[in-house]
Amino acid sequence: MKDSRYFTPAELAKLFGISKQLLLYYDKNDIFSPEFVDENGYRFYVLSQYFTLQIIISLRKLDVSLKEIKAYLKSKDxxxxxxxxxxxxxxxxxxxxxxxxxxxxxxxxxxxxxxxxxxxxxxxxLELQEEEHLYFSEDISFQTPIKHRMNILAKHMLPVFSHPSFQEYLMGFHYDSNEFFYEGLITQYNVFISANSKLHYNNPIKKTKEKGLY
Missing domain, CATH: 1.20.5 (Single alpha-helices involved in coiled-coils or other helix-helix interfaces)
Structure with missing residues (x-):
């Protein structure tokens, strides 16, 4: 049907630089449907619907949800x-x-x-440092297979990486000082994390480094 009063899906989509599939998606979700569908299944939009689609496209660019857009189009409040x-x-x-x-x-x-x-x-x-909270992992034995040790480390780091926003942190390894100064006697260690916000651990080993000169 050729009628200057109507847009085909391809014509309307071209005006906004979008795909016909997007118009179909809006139709299936009852957001924006053609004014009528003829007996052959061809879909047609009236000229006034251009402005409705303009509102939808503009709101979507603001990342407004389809649910909110649908509610507004229904009420026009x-x-x-x-x-x-x-x-x-x-x-x-x-x-x-x-x-x-x-x-x-x-x-x-x-x-x-x-x-x-x-x-x-x-x-x-010497440097004045603020109070610092250190979160220690369980003891890790050097006799433990390397893959298992990496699993312990990754599990201890998870609260940092799973935090919804970027977290500033310091990771290090803690050794027993009595073992450290005697070659060949180090048997185990801990992984520790110092972060700029509270981390959520189940039964954490937590220590506080007091504010002062270091």
Whole structure:
């Protein structure tokens, strides 16, 4: 059917640079359906639907959910649209805070590397450090197969990597000082983590390094 009052799916999709499959997806999910389907199954959109699709595309670019879009299109309530925008605004604020935190962390890392690079090797240095919480793994015997030892290490690191946001952490190995200074006598060790926020462990071995000069 050739009628200047209607768009075919291909024509409408071309206007927005989207696929016909996306229009079909919106139709199947009762978001945006053609005005009518003829006896041969051809689908047609009226000219006014261009503006409705424009709203959908714009909201999707803001990552608004299809459920929220569907509710707004059904009611056309301006207060509901304002709520949608407010919710997205709060999400963006949170993302900005997280990005600023990451930017600050990266600068700290760069400064730390600069300090190491410029560290004099013929001097004893004292530095004021904040209180630090250290999380220790279970004892790991050197007699344990390497694969099992790696499993223990990975399990201990998991709370850092599974945290929803980037976590600054320090990982190290702890040896018994009495064994360390006698060659061949080290029998076991622990993995420890020092992180910039509380980590969730079941029955953690936790120690606190007091604030002071080190």
């Amino acid at each position: 301006i207060n509901l649209l304002k709520d949608i925008y407010r919710n997205k605004q709060q999400e963006y604020k949170k993302q900005i805070e997280e990005l600023l935190y990451l930017e600050k962390t990266m600068q700290q890392k760069i400064s730390f590397l600069n300090d190491i690079q410029n560290l004099p090797l013929n001097q004893i240095l």
